[in-house]
Amino acid sequence: MINDFKQFIAKGNVMDLAVGVIIGGAFATITTSLTEDVIMPVVSWVFGGVDLSSKYILLGDVPTGIDPENYAALKEAGVAMLGYGAFITAIINFLILAFAVFLIVRNVNKMMVNKEEAAAGPSEIDLLTEIRDSLKK
Known part of the structure; x- marks a missing residue:
């Protein structure tokens, strides 16, 4: 069983997955920063200085000694509340991340198609046409 586990870990797919998870975590941190530190302040500025990340609807009573305006x-x-501003921020973060992954996958797919076309060489029809033309000469 230990040998099987070693073989499983040593497979290239598992290592690729591990690298992908680590890079994905780092990439998620970058997109979160992009959303919270760059995009949301611009959105806030467009909407007149409103900080969306701290927008909420109270669903319960506020305990004494807690500022009802302080989201954190x-x-x-x-306190029971709907934090719709944080949810909007998370949606924007997801859309940025999804778009970046889409661009990466799209470019990788284009590179793979180009490699396959280059490796494939001429098609059968091209070869037969070339042979026919050679025989005509």
Whole structure:
């Protein structure tokens, strides 16, 4: 069983997956920063200085001593609320990440098709046409 596990780990697919997960985690951090530090401030500026990440709807009572305007304090206190601003930020983050992955996959697919075309060489029809033309001469 240990030998089987070693063979499983040593396979290229598992290592590729591990590298992909690590790079994906780092890429997610970059897109989160892009969303929170670049895009959302611009969106906030467009909408008149509104900070979407702290927009919420209270569903329960606010405990005494907690500022009802402080989203982080309310969240830490466990107050029931709908944090729609954080949800909108997460959606924008997902769309950026999905678009970046789409661009990467699209370009990789184009490179793979070009490699296959280059490796394939001439088609049978091209070869037969060339032979026919040679025989005519």
